[in-house]
Amino acid sequence: MRKPMDIARSGTIVAALLALGGCTVAKVGTPSAQPATAPTAPKKADRWLAVATAGDADRINRLPFAWTEGLTAARARFASSVREEGDLLRPATALPRPAPTPGSYNCRLVRLGSAERGSPAFVRFKPFFCYVEVEDDLLTIVKQTGTERPAGRLWDDDVASRLIFLGSVALGSEQQPKPYGQDDKRDMAGVMERIAPMRWRLTLPYPRSGAKLEVYELTPVANQPGQ
Numbered sequence: 001m002r003k004p005m006d007i008a009r010s011g012t013i014v015a016a017l018l019a020l021g022g023c024t025v026a027k028v029g030t031p032s033a034q035p036a037t038a039p040t041a042p043k044k045a046d047r048w049l050a051v052a053t054a055g056d057a058d059r060i061n062r063l064p065f066a067w068t069e070g071l072t073a074a075r076a077r078f079a080s081s082v083r084e085e086g087d088l089l090r091p092a093t094a095l096p097r098p099a100p101t102p103g104s105y106n107c108r109l110v111r112l113g114s115a116e117r118g119s120p121a122f123v124r125f126k127p128f129f130c131y132v133e134v135e136d137d138l139l140t141i142v143k144q145t146g147t148e149r150p151a152g153r154l155w156d157d158d159v160a161s162r163l164i165f166l167g168s169v170a171l172g173s174e175q176q177p178k179p180y181g182q183d184d185k186r187d188m189a190g191v192m193e194r195i196a197p198m199r200w201r202l203t204l205p206y207p208r209s210g211a212k213l214e215v216y217e218l219t220p221v222a223n224q225p226g227q
Contacts, residue, residue, distance in 0.1 A: 048155035048164045053181060056189035059205045060164065063191060066205030067091040070112030070121075070212035078122035085110060087195045088217050094161040094193040099139060099154070100132045100200050104221040107143065113212025130218065141165065141192075141202070141218075151177050154192055163192040165202055190214075 049057060059066075071089065074082050087093040088110065107130040111123040129144045139154040152167015168186045170177035178186050190204035202216040 044156040073113040073121040105218045115210030
């Protein structure tokens, strides 16, 4: 026969075991596996953004503001001249397939927004010749005549209706412009768009001239070299 003390001790042990039974024991295991993240596909803009200076990338991003400021300034006194240019000076006229065909072009420049107080906010310059050609996997544009001769490459962009222009300008008797990015006073940056069949425009927001916007019109020469 068990003694009362033994019974009491057994009761205490049972109570302790019952109390432990309500406790949760944490298990040590391997952390749950996280789902693998698929690598993001490279964007077309990554190529030109890797080449463009920070200032020129900012200018391109601010192109809508350059359009607004340039047209507002020009229309104050040259509204009829702006209307005469039609789609060339309408911002939202870009069409698909912006790449120009390699060859010779008639080009001309329209400048919007005055560079200095007292200077006109709308200027049309005389036509000149420029040339589009293929260099490696990129198109290039070169102004062939004049004392200032821009030249640069056209880069694909994630906006399907445009190409990005990054270039520089040759002055005077220089045979070649300085490479883009070597002299920010010579660098040029803008957007190439097709605005009609066989008609393109190159827009440079906040160019080095001090204007709000420079717009180049490109139309193919009727008799191409070699035809």
